[in-house]
Amino acid sequence: NLAEAVWNTLELYGLKNRIMAVVCDNASNNDTLLQTLGEKCADEGIDFSDKHSRIRCLPHIVHLAAMQLLECIGAINKQVAMLYQESVTAPLDREHDDYAALLDKAEDDTDERDDFKSLQQLRKIVRSVHSSPQRRKAWLAEVTLSLKKAENATSQVALMLILDVKT
Numbered sequence: 001n002l003a004e005a006v007w008n009t010l011e012l013y014g015l016k017n018r019i020m021a022v023v024c025d026n027a028s029n030n031d032t033l034l035q036t037l038g039e040k041c042a043d044e045g046i047d048f049s050d051k052h053s054r055i056r057c058l059p060h061i062v063h064l065a066a067m068q069l070l071e072c073i074g075a076i077n078k079q080v081a082m083l084y085q086e087s088v089t090a091p092l093d094r095e096h097d098d099y100a101a102l103l104d105k106a107e108d109d110t111d112e113r114d115d116f117k118s119l120q121q122l123r124k125i126v127r128s129v130h131s132s133p134q135r136r137k138a139w140l141a142e143v144t145l146s147l148k149k150a151e152n153a154t155s156q157v158a159l160m161l162i163l164d165v166k167t
Contacts, residue, residue, distance in 0.1 A: 002029060003036030017046055021053040025060045059162055076119070126161045136160065 038050030
C-alpha cells in the first residue's frame with residue numbers, strides 16, 4: 001500500500017507532524033493515498049486535510065494541456081497521442097539512456113509518421129541533455145548566453161529541460 005509506505009517513511013524520519021501538502025500527479029491511486037494519509041493524521045491528531053493539501057504536479061497538467069492542444073489543432077491525432085503517452089515511461093538511469101539512444105536510431109530508420117517524428121526528436125534532445133552533468137551544464141550555459149543576447153526576453157533565468165512523464 002502506497003499510503004503505508006509514505007506513512008512509514010514519515011515516521012522513520014520524524015516528519016509526521018510536519019506534513020503540509022503532497023505533490024502528486026492526477027492518478028486515482030493518489031486519491032486513495034491522500035485519503036489514507038488524512039485518516040492516519042486524524043488518528044494521530046495531526047492537522048492535515050486530504051482535500052486541501054493536494055498539490056497537482058504542474059508538469060503533468062502542462063503536458064496534458066499540450067497534448068490536448070496538439071490534438072485539437074490537428075498536429076497529432078488520437079492514435080499518435082496514445083502512442084506518445086505509452087512511449088514516455090523511460091527510467092532516468094544512464095544504462096537506459098544508452099539503450100534509448102539505440103532505440104531512437106532504429107525509430108529514425110523506420111518511423112515514417114511526420115506528426116510523431118517532431119515529438120520523438122524533441123524527446124531525443126531532452127534525453128541527450130539529461131544524459132550527463134556536463135551536457136546539463138552546457139545547456140544551462142547556452143540558454144543563459146541566449147537570454148543575455150535577447151533584447152525582449154521575458155525571463156533572465158535559464159531553466160533546465162524536463163523529461164516528459166506518462167500521465
